[in-house]
Amino acid sequence: MNAMMTRALRKQERVSQCITFIILGSVGIPIWNVLQKTYAADTEAASAATPLNTLSPPLDNLYTVLSISFVAILFGIACAFYLQEWLPQTNWVRRFIESIVAILGGVPSIFYGILATGIFFSYAGTLKTIGVVRAPQGPGDGAALESLSFPHDTPVFYIVVLTFILMVMPLTIKTTQAALRSVATPIREAAYALGASHWQVLKTQVIPIALTQILAAGCRAMSSALATVALIFGIYVWQYTDAPGEMSNRFVLFLSSALLFSIFSSILIKLCTSASADPAHPTR
Amino acid sequence: MNHSIETENLSLWYGDFQALMDVSVKIPDGQITSLIGPSGCGKTTLLRCFNRVNERYGNVTTEGKIEVLGKNIYDADVSLPELRKAVGMVFQRPNPLPISVYENILFGLRIHSPMRSITRADADEIVEEALKSVFLWTDLKDKLKTRATSLQLEQQQKLCIARLLPLKPKIILMDEPCSALDAKGTRAVEELMEILAGTYTFIIVTHNMAQARRVSKECIFMFLGELIEHRETQALFTDPQHEKTSDYVHMRYG
Numbered sequence: 001m002n003a004m005m006t007r008a009l010r011k012q013e014r015v016s017q018c019i020t021f022i023i024l025g026s027v028g029i030p031i032w033n034v035l036q037k038t039y040a041a042d043t044e045a046a047s048a049a050t051p052l053n054t055l056s057p058p059l060d061n062l063y064t065v066l067s068i069s070f071v072a073i074l075f076g077i078a079c080a081f082y083l084q085e086w087l088p089q090t091n092w093v094r095r096f097i098e099s100i101v102a103i104l105g106g107v108p109s110i111f112y113g114i115l116a117t118g119i120f121f122s123y124a125g126t127l128k129t130i131g132v133v134r135a136p137q138g139p140g141d142g143a144a145l146e147s148l149s150f151p152h153d154t155p156v157f158y159i160v161v162l163t164f165i166l167m168v169m170p171l172t173i174k175t176t177q178a179a180l181r182s183v184a185t186p187i188r189e190a191a192y193a194l195g196a197s198h199w200q201v202l203k204t205q206v207i208p209i210a211l212t213q214i215l216a217a218g219c220r221a222m223s224s225a226l227a228t229v230a231l232i233f234g235i236y237v238w239q240y241t242d243a244p245g246e247m248s249n250r251f252v253l254f255l256s257s258a259l260l261f262s263i264f265s266s267i268l269i270k271l272c273t274s275a276s277a278d279p280a281h282p283t284r
Numbered sequence: 285m286n287h288s289i290e291t292e293n294l295s296l297w298y299g300d301f302q303a304l305m306d307v308s309v310k311i312p313d314g315q316i317t318s319l320i321g322p323s324g325c326g327k328t329t330l331l332r333c334f335n336r337v338n339e340r341y342g343n344v345t346t347e348g349k350i351e352v353l354g355k356n357i358y359d360a361d362v363s364l365p366e367l368r369k370a371v372g373m374v375f376q377r378p379n380p381l382p383i384s385v386y387e388n389i390l391f392g393l394r395i396h397s398p399m400r401s402i403t404r405a406d407a408d409e410i411v412e413e414a415l416k417s418v419f420l421w422t423d424l425k426d427k428l429k430t431r432a433t434s435l436q437l438e439q440q441q442k443l444c445i446a447r448l449l450p451l452k453p454k455i456i457l458m459d460e461p462c463s464a465l466d467a468k469g470t471r472a473v474e475e476l477m478e479i480l481a482g483t484y485t486f487i488i489v490t491h492n493m494a495q496a497r498r499v500s501k502e503c504i505f506m507f508l509g510e511l512i513e514h515r516e517t518q519a520l521f522t523d524p525q526h527e528k529t530s531d532y533v534h535m536r537y538g
């Protein structure tokens with residue numbers, strides 16, 4: 001490819017990246033607004049201190065779910081490293097996990113979302129029928145909120161958490177493994193043949209090369225976790241509130257952060273593919 | 285005459301496929317030895333035994349003895365990093381690491397020495413010396429910070445040789461080092477080998493018989509995992525002792 005062509009391509013790259021950042025920015029500003037509003041609503045609610053207005057219990061649950069998803073993503077990355085870099089392809093544990101990952105990773109995250117939502121709400125329903133909590137008397141009744149907040153030691157909480165883990169882990173493992181596989185064998189062999197140990201090869205070559213893609217993998221998984229949380233909120237808003245102000249703000253907040261994460265991960269992927277498609281660095 | 289590498293009844297299996305059969309060979313010190321034979325006869329496999337990079341495949345079983353520089357490399361006290369430091373390898377496709385030219389040359393030293401033990405001045409000197417030995421210094425002295433993967437192929441391959449030198453290897457294994465290069469690049473690499481041959485022992489796998497005749501003092505012919513003939517290059521080409529060798533050097537197998 002000649003130099004002119006290359007320069008034209010580079011320019012195209014730059015322009016498209018600028019456009020993406022502009023889009024990103026224009027999504028970011030409303031999110032920031034929503035963030036500030038929800039924060040204000042939260043502090044207001046807390047100072048009002050009437051249980052009817054308390055928004056925090058269900059939120060509390062979902063924030064916990066999100067942080068657990070985050071930990072699950074980190075764990076998934078670690079798993080992928082172990083599978084891809086330490087276990088031989090013939091190892092049965094690796095084959096077993098990879099086949100599970102292949103099956104679960106193919107399920108669109110909306111199904112997990114519906115599953116988690118179903119568990120979340122049917123549990124509330126069960127509680128109502130067995131009379132543990134009061135059924136909502138009418139729209140906007142605070143009891144609905146209470147019925148939706150589970151203490152962290154109830155089994156249903158763990159089921160929801162498990163659903164999230166089942167969703168993010170395969171996604172992370174699959175994409176991280178692909179990132180590690182994309183580090184070409186000749187590069188690894190060059191390092192090994194110079195006497196590098198396995199750990200040195202990982203540290204000096206594999207991780208620096210695969211890092212962008214691994215980050216992208218993490219962001220993508222986080223994005224689907226956030227989107228699912230947004231879904232739960234959306235259904236909540238739709239079912240249980242008649243003045244959906246703050247709640248739908250939260251819905252927007254989660255949904256847009258999901259979108260942000262997903263755009264960010266696409267940008268990362270774009271960055272590393274454009275780096276390897278660079279004619280000056282032929283892939284092999 | 286001293287021998288850098290000696291194997292005795294070396295057999296190797298990939299799973300249950302036997303790729304090397306009872307290979308016994310002695311590679312002389314400080315010379316270029318070439319390894320020829322039809323595709324799939326085990327040349328690469330034999331070469332990769334000498335620094336034990338074959339083991340990375342996982343399904344490899346080896347039998348027999350390999351002595352490198354007088355030491356059995358399957359002894360329990362052999363350290364793989366040290367072995368690979370002494371036995372450098374150049375691959376078929378130039379494979380510089382995707383980092384700067386400068387760091388490529390220092391990579392070997394860095395992994396073999398404690399963190400930050402190489403001073404900047406030492407590093408500069410090592411890089412300059414290595415690049416001068418492969419005649420790249422004038423071309424690359426202003427490009428030390430560019431990514432090595434963006435160089436021309438010929439420069440990349442020379443760089444792959446240069447990055448072995450700071451480790452002071454005794455033996456350099458080359459697996460079809462010129463197959464990705466054009467005639468000019470090939471010639472340049474050959475000349476480089478000839479100049480370095482006194483200091484290092486070279487083993488070069490090649491499909492190019494003219495190249496084997498040009499550069500090597502001794503030549504080994506392999507066929508289906510067996511070593512058929514090992515003699516002075518000129519003698520092997522002009523007066524092959526085995527029918528298979530004669531068929532091969534007269535191009536009777538494509």
Ligand SMILES: Nc1ncnc2c1ncn2[C@@H]1O[C@H](COP(=O)(O)OP(=O)(O)OP(=O)(O)O)[C@@H](O)[C@H]1O
Pocket residue numbers: 298301303321322323324325326327328329330341
């Ligand atoms: N990792 C591997 N697993 C299984 N079989 C292998 C592996 N590597 C090589 N072989 C087989 O071993 C035999 C010898 O291969 P090798 O690569 O040593 O041949 P070669 O002489 O270098 O051929 P070429 O001239 O094509 O490079 C071939 O039949 C090949 O299919």
Ligand SMILES: [Mg+2]
Pocket residue numbers: 327328329459
């Ligand atoms: Mg080969």
